[in-house]
Amino acid sequence: MVNYxxxxxxxxxxxxxxxxxxxxxxxxxxxxxxxLGVGEPDFETPWQIRRAGIQSLEKGQTFYTSNWGLAELRNQIAALVRRKYRLCYDADKEILVTVGGSEAIDNTIRAIVNVGDEVLIPEPSFVCYKPLTQMAGGVPVPLPTRAEDQFKLTADSLRAAITPRTKLLILPYPNNPTGAIMTRDELQAIATVIKDTNIVVLSDEIYNSLTYGPDRHVCFAELDGMKERTIVVDGFSKSYAMTGWRLGWAMGPKELMRHICKIHQFGIMSAPTTAQFAGIEAIRTGEDDIERMREQYDLRRRYLLGELRSMGLECFEPQGAFYMFPSIESTGLSSDEFCERLLHEQEVAVIPGSAFGESGEGHVRISYSYSMNHLREACSRIRKFLQTLQAEK
Structure with missing residues (x-):
């Protein structure tokens, strides 16, 4: 008998x-x-991007690419980054095309973290950071953020968490699940804390195109002295509605990227060739599509925020991504209890805040990457559920 x-x-x-x-x-x-549980755009991948993928298949472009990715795609990424952030990366040595942003995050953590090294993770945050740190032998150190601080990492909390074993700081902004963003001044305060350390930053900026306030997204590597210590993770899934294409990238100093590429080389070989040709077209012609989708997300954001507040749920106003993170503490239920009952009594699925770290307890994550009709019906059902809870008191 096998002992598994x-x-x-x-x-x-x-x-x-x-x-x-x-x-x-x-x-x-x-x-x-x-x-309303999965963070996936409900828009189809824009036609010209799909067409580029189809044409690559028709042309028989179905072979392995370089481990680093198609040269044309890496050049397009480098040009995009220059336009957006005035940052210059060597397309041959500092940009790696990956199987989604998730692979880029995994490879970065594994390339940097030794057994026992501490990884600082602001929470609530996306579910992958802690498990990937654990599987690399590292020690995840949560940095709780609060609604009172708009779920932003503060310099004081970062400073208090740093020890001689700290190796990596993960910066997940715009944030999943809270929708929080960080301004230039707020990021500069973080940079000031780590500038004289040997800490590396993994800046997960997959939602950088989806912000709704007056301030544009600031890439952490833009800040003085930060490019040399930052791995920026980005991709096509959220901005271009390309989740199923599984295409992302990591960029950073060549001294780090060549080791990150080794992990990719032996574990993956190369990102899907068809997706890479689609990605070239996405960067070349997809900016108008991003803006069209962003405007729709903003409409949904404002609608959902108003509905939740009118139901009596306290809710921080998110300025990025496509998530709402309302407090459900007024119901007296834990986040798991709330979500279980909402699903079984009104057949609406949202995600317990506790799934994103202990500091997420008392909240639920609601994605507004769904149609207005979808959101209207869901809000009607959530309202009925809250009325049922009120009647029970």
């Missing part, structure tokens, strides 16, 4: 399954359920 408990890696056994996928799977079994 002895066979499995202790690090992998320690990792808990994603709280997002659990509610997604439950909702998928309910034919009338409305899911």
């Amino acid at each position: 408990e002895q066979i499995l890696s202790a690090r992998v056994k320690e990792v808990q399954p994603s709280g997002i996928r659990r509610f997604f799977e439950l909702a998928a079994k309910m034919p009338h359920a409305i899911s």
Whole structure:
């Protein structure tokens, strides 16, 4: 009889399954359920981008690319970054095309973190950072953020968390699940804390094109002295509605990127060739599409915020990504209890805040990457659910 408990890696056994996928799977079994749980654009990938992928197949462009990715795609990424941030990266040695932003995050953590190294992770934040740190043998150190601070990482909390074992800081802004952003001055305060350390920054900027306030997104590598210590992760999934294409990139100093590429080289080989040709077209012609989708997300954002507040749920106004993170503490339920009951009583799926770290407890994540009709029906059901809870008191 095989003893699987002895066979499995202790690090992998320690990792808990994603709280997002659990509610997604439950909702998928309910034919009338409305899911506001997955952070995926409801827009189709723009036609000219799909056409570029189709044409690459018709031309027989189905072979491996360089480990680093197609040279033309890397040149397009370098040009995009120059336009947006006035940052110059060597397309041959400092930009790596990956299988989505997720692979870029994983490879970066594994390339930098030794067993016992501490990784500072602002929370609430996306579910992958902690498990990937654990599987690399690192020690995740949560940095709780609060609604009172607009869920932003503060210089004081960062300074207090740094120890001689600190190796990596993850900066996940615009933030999933809160929708928080960081201004230039706020990021500069973070940079000031780490400028005289040997700490590397993994800046996950996958939502950089989706901000709604007056301030444009600031790439952390723009700040003085930060480019040399920052790996920026970005991709096509959110901005261009290309989640299923699985295409992203990492960029940073060549001294780090050549080692990150080694992990990619042996684990993946190269990102999907068809997706890379589509990505070239996305950067070349997709800016108007980004703006069109961003405007729609903003309409949904304002509608959902108004609805939640009118229901009596306290809610921080997000300025980035496409998530709302309302407090449900007034209901007296834990975030898990709230989500379980909402799903079974009104067939609406949202995600418990606790899935994004302990500091997410008392909140739920609601994605507004869905149509207005979808959101209207969901809000009607959530309102009925809250009325039921009120009647129980």
